[in-house]
Amino acid sequence: MVKNPERRTFVAWLGALLALPFAPRRALAQSEPVEAMLQKVTGGAAVQSGRVNLDIPVLAENGNSVSLKVSVDSPMSASDFVKSIHLYAEKNPRPNIANFYLNPRVGRAQISTRVRLAGTQRVLAVAALSDGSFWSGTAEVSVTNSSCYDGT
Amino acid sequence: MTPRILAGLFLAAWLGAMFPNAAAQQAVRPQPLKSGIEFAGAEVRALQQDDFANPGMLWVARGEKLWREPAGTESQSCASCHGDAKASMAGVATRYPLLDPGATRLVNLEGRIMQCREQRQHAAPLKYESEELLALTAYVRHQSRGMPVKVVIDGQSRSHFEAGRDLYYRRMGQMNLSCAQCHQQNWGKKLGPEIISQGHGNAYPIYRLEWQTVGSLHRRFRSCLSGVRAEMLPQGVPEYLDLELYLAWRSGELPIETPGVRR
């Protein structure tokens, strides 16, 4: 090993330079933070964690299409039912993916669909019940990108 | 071992290292043969297995509608000549691409549909990668789902088969990679987060999650070419047709899966 102090200083600077993170590709700015969107739904009421189940793969092969199933533990009777389910992807440029409006005629509070996820993030589902309460469930999804560039 | 024999062995090894593809210029199928769906994750597999959730089936449904739609100067539909596709088109896709007698260029299924459209229906030509051509191709190939491909590679087709094989083993692009290096020599291994498949064409046209739509095999060739930073030729060129013939032979007994789902 060359014991050259000038060389070592140079290497140290080079190392420091390379250690700086490369400027990341700027993520698309979010339209509105999730908290503000939730406020509009809940009117400030507390959202309790539970009763809402998000069935979504832990690892998504492609963020363009990720299968998701959201279900709420509810009898869906005339006096006790889910009024709406709101889906959010916290890091998407438009976090509010979809809102579903239900009523007792639905019979089961379970919806499946396919969503777009802009990268690894947490997905949140909030259910508004007929008694005025709000419940939520979350799931973490890792999203991988294609290995090869596709210019078509 | 004499020094001469040693030198000879060294030379042979050096040549083998410098020109690895020289020995590989033979048509060989990967063993065991595996469809791309076997390399896909659970979600993609679930999508392909479910005939309703499979987004490619929307194109098959559109193709079924187009099959019965009158077109052209005599208002003839595909059904006017070919009747019920379930009967008349069963097994047809297994023979493509093929060489018409006296032709110098192979014709694949897309090409045949375009030909019928223009020359027999006297209708406006369909463009490659258009919604209509994708739908009709998916619909017709779907009628051969489950059947293995059986193409002719000898006689007049031999030169096309060999051209396709040579292209398969040719290094291309800034990355200087051949199809064989990924799909013949390294299938099953990881490239980034993805597992490399054997690169068969039996499921095409496919719904590709990356494209968010259905696309043709030639579009997939273009994707791969852009991946190795090679020049992308347009769909329908003879190079792609020859390669398609080679792939059709290479997929052996693998059944047609159209419409496939891939990531």
Add this chain to the structure above:
Amino acid sequence: MTARIQMPKQATRGQVVEIRIAIQHPMETGFRRDDGGREIPKNVINKLICRYNGVEVFRAEMGSGVAANPYLDFFVVADASGELVFDWVDDNGMTGSERAPIVVTG
């Protein structure tokens, strides 16, 4: 817009039946650019309503976070013979509609 519905053709009264709908639509996010660098404008199916014998039973408001060629799977209580009608509209105002009959016994 090509659309497909999958649901049982018949059910017993009170049975909860599964409804599946798939619609061919790019659900253009508005974030993509074409080969010339121009923004491709946003166009997604933003609303889908399912009515059972004329009464709304299910409604979905969707954004660009729903994947292309949208797929929905939900449930409905079969209470009377008749028809389920599905209506949807995208940002460009294009509408689509499908209907499916159901026979309810018992």
